[in-house]
Amino acid sequence: xxxxxxxxxxxxxxxxxxxxxxxxxxxxxxxxxxxxxxxxxxxxxxxxxxxxxxxxxxxxxxxxxxxxxxxxxxxxxxxxxxxxxxxxxxxxxxxxxxxxxxxxxxxxxxxxxxxxxxxxxxxxxxxxxxxxxxxxxxxxxxxxx
Ligand code: ZN
Numbered sequence: 001x002x003x004x005x006x007x008x009x010x011x012x013x014x015x016x017x018x019x020x021x022x023x024x025x026x027x028x029x030x031x032x033x034x035x036x037x038x039x040x041x042x043x044x045x046x047x048x049x050x051x052x053x054x055x056x057x058x059x060x061x062x063x064x065x066x067x068x069x070x071x072x073x074x075x076x077x078x079x080x081x082x083x084x085x086x087x088x089x090x091x092x093x094x095x096x097x098x099x100x101x102x103x104x105x106x107x108x109x110x111x112x113x114x115x116x117x118x119x120x121x122x123x124x125x126x127x128x129x130x131x132x133x134x135x136x137x138x139x140x141x142x143x144x145x
Contacts, residue, residue, distance in 0.1 A: 007113030014068035019075045020057040027055075032141040033130030035122050040066035044130045051082050058127060065120050069111060070127035076108055082135055089132045096121050 024030070024045035033042045040062030047055035056078045058070045077085050088104060095103030095112045103112035114124040122144040130142045 004113060004116070007110045010072070010107060010110045011064055011068040014071040015064035018058075018067050018071040020078065021059065021071065022057045023059050024055060024057050029134040031130050031134035031138055033060075033126045033144075034141055035062070035066065035126045035144040037119070037144065038063055038066065038123050040123055040126050042066065042070055042127055042130060044070070044127060044134055046131070046134060048082070048135075053077055053080055053082065053085060056131075062126070063120075063123055065114060065117075065123040066126050069114075069124045072108055072111065073127050073131065076106075077131075085131065085135060089128050092128050093125060096125055 023043075024047060027045040028048045029046045031044055033044065034040070040060070042058050042060035042062060045055075045057045045059075046053055056074045058074060061067075076088060088108070091100070091104045092108065092111055094100035096114060098115070103109055111124055114120050126142075126144055129144065133142050
């Protein structure tokens with residue numbers, strides 16, 4: 001199975017059945033993200049406890065890539081330290097924007113497949129930018145432009 005098939009399969013799966021697609025009632029952090037280019041709108045919720053993301057969820061609506069990327073992000077980072085989230089954000093961002101040739105390992109590697117569709121890159125980075133801003137105390141909704 002080549003990366004493009006895997007990419008299709010994972011995106012379709014996570015769009016059809018997004019993981020952690022719910023609202024947290026009392027999150028320590030909550031932030032909205034908006035990609036005007038495509039109309040994707042997400043809210044990211046997280047529960048931080050002693051530098052660890054003990055819970056991570058999202059709600060909203062958007063294209064398959066934005067929803068799948070958010071779903072993969074919550075799956076990868078739930079229960080992980082903030083430092084891991086920051087490192088993965090940099091990896092995903094740099095590989096999608098072409099700063100870096102290498103990308104994240106494992107299932108997240110499929111996100112680099114979005115590079116083949118330049119107009120969709122902001123769809124894929126939306127949830128990540130939103131989480132990163134929330135982790136750094138941002139309160140203004142994140143816009144990809
Ligand atoms: Zn989109």
